[in-house]
Amino acid sequence: MDFYQRDAESKATFREKYHFSKDDKIIISAGHYIERKGIEDFAELAARMPEYQFVWFGYTNLNLVPDKIRGIVETKLPNLHFPGYISSEELREAYSGSDLFLFLTHEETEGIVLLEALAMKIPLLIRDIPIYRSWLMDRKQVYKGNELPEFESLIRQIVQGQALSLAEEGYTVAKERSISNVGNVLLDIYIKLLHADNPGYEGMVNRIKPARIARQ
Known part of the structure; x- marks a missing residue:
């Protein structure tokens, strides 16, 4: 757990590396380029909210993915970024420098990146799927949604500071599962x-x- 600590230096390093300003609102996610991970909805939300920066970390050979997924990764939206695979240290910097971790997976076993984000005390918005209903409560440790309009509304509330912080409750869950x-x-x-x-x-x-x- 000691590895996952937010700090101002990591935040500055991340934003400088990806050419974001201190005022940019940044939403990140992580995973392979596969439909199950919710990459299509992530890209659609970026298109709907051009005032925010959306960054997806992770990598899959584009020769191995369907054309529609390849098209998403190769899109030219100015606020949608696919930097590819990064190290654990770089991902920790990304957690520190972002305003929201958006985890839109449709199916999961647990989600290591979700636990990492909880440990970093970064706001989380996830899809309301069965695997999380017994141990992650909506508006207690994380925020949950199902449809794009709901995700869009919650993103705006969270990154603009209008939603209640759930950081400490989320950290407790991550600590229990360390x-x-x-x-x-x-x-x-x-x-x-x-x-x-x-x-x-x-x-x-x-x-x-x-x-x-x-x-x-």
């Missing part, structure tokens, strides 16, 4: 299994627990 916390949950399961199957498990547990404490 690698260290998930690892500790798994460790507890293993300990219970050892207890059930091995009467001499105490010695094994005593060797494992210090490693957990050291990582916390």
Whole structure:
């Protein structure tokens, strides 16, 4: 979690690299160039809101995607950008320098970039799909929408500061799902299994627990 911290230097680095001004409102997303990720709606929203900058990070060989997706990536909209693949450090700078993370995926297992954005305390607007309904609440940790007009309205509210900040609640969710916390949950399961199957498990547990404490 320490890696994902917003700071003014990273914000300035990101905006300078992509030639954005300090006053630009920037909406970012990340993923492969595939329909399932919501790239079509992302591009349509850019067309509807030329006053904002839309940046999609990620890359897929254009020879492997349908013509309609290739057409989106090659579009000449001045406010729609496809920089391609970037490193984790560069993505952290992008989180720091943007005003909203827009995650329009139609189907997902969890979404690592979503958790990263939550950890960075950046505002999130996501599509309301079943995978998120049990652990991400609308207007509590994130904002959710379904249709383009709804996304457009929420984007304007969020980037203009008219929507309630959900940063701290979202960060709590990311922290709960951090690698260290998930690892500790798994460790507890293993300990219970050892207890059930091995009467001499105490010695094994005593060797494992210090490693957990050291990582916390």
